[in-house]
Amino acid sequence: MRIQYKKIPEDLLRSLPDGMKFLMVKGQQFLVVLEVACPEGHSLMDEDVRIHGEPSIRIKVDAGKSSGHLFVDPFWGGHSKLYDFVPVMGARQKVLSVSCPVCGTSLMEKSACRTDACGAGDAFVLHLPGGKNKIHVCARLGCPGHHLEVLDMPLKLSDELDQIHYFQTYEDEIFGGI
Ligand SMILES: [Zn+2]
Ligand SMILES: [Zn+2]
Numbered sequence: 001m002r003i004q005y006k007k008i009p010e011d012l013l014r015s016l017p018d019g020m021k022f023l024m025v026k027g028q029q030f031l032v033v034l035e036v037a038c039p040e041g042h043s044l045m046d047e048d049v050r051i052h053g054e055p056s057i058r059i060k061v062d063a064g065k066s067s068g069h070l071f072v073d074p075f076w077g078g079h080s081k082l083y084d085f086v087p088v089m090g091a092r093q094k095v096l097s098v099s100c101p102v103c104g105t106s107l108m109e110k111s112a113c114r115t116d117a118c119g120a121g122d123a124f125v126l127h128l129p130g131g132k133n134k135i136h137v138c139a140r141l142g143c144p145g146h147h148l149e150v151l152d153m154p155l156k157l158s159d160e161l162d163q164i165h166y167f168q169t170y171e172d173e174i175f176g177g178i
Helices: 155-162 168-175
Strands: 020-025 028-033 045-051 054-063 066-072 081-083 097-099 108-110 122-127 134-138 146-149
Touching (some): 045 066, 146 155
Antiparallel strands (some): 020 028, 045 054, 054 066, 108 122, 134 146
């Protein structure tokens, strides 16, 4: 996949859900997660651990023989991650088990990843404010699959958003020094 900036669709200006915001970085517009929670309502945002200057999304992760916290990039399509442990995955296990770091409620769901050639059937869910809108993230280690589910958002728009990915090289270019 080529690394290139993908413009945020203009239509999103009219249907941006609560819990997400637009942010300009060096003249380019990005979509950033502002607030997500577990099903019990505990905020998953971590003000202290920032990625590209914004609060990260903190989740509890069981990765085979080890467990700890994973801090996820709040930039939509960004794939930076920070760990406070070393994930030791078994040879066969490639799927993370994700839960709320506050109450331990599982965030896992059965849902097929839409990314080509992934085929994972496990994802984790981040709840946007209001209880209806959600972000689904593929739980297979290394897969960039993610899907924004917003009530009343046209399917075409949500498909376009699912296709936005920025990879590390590109991130370093635009976010260098942050
Ligand atoms: Zn919780
Ligand atoms: Zn996947």
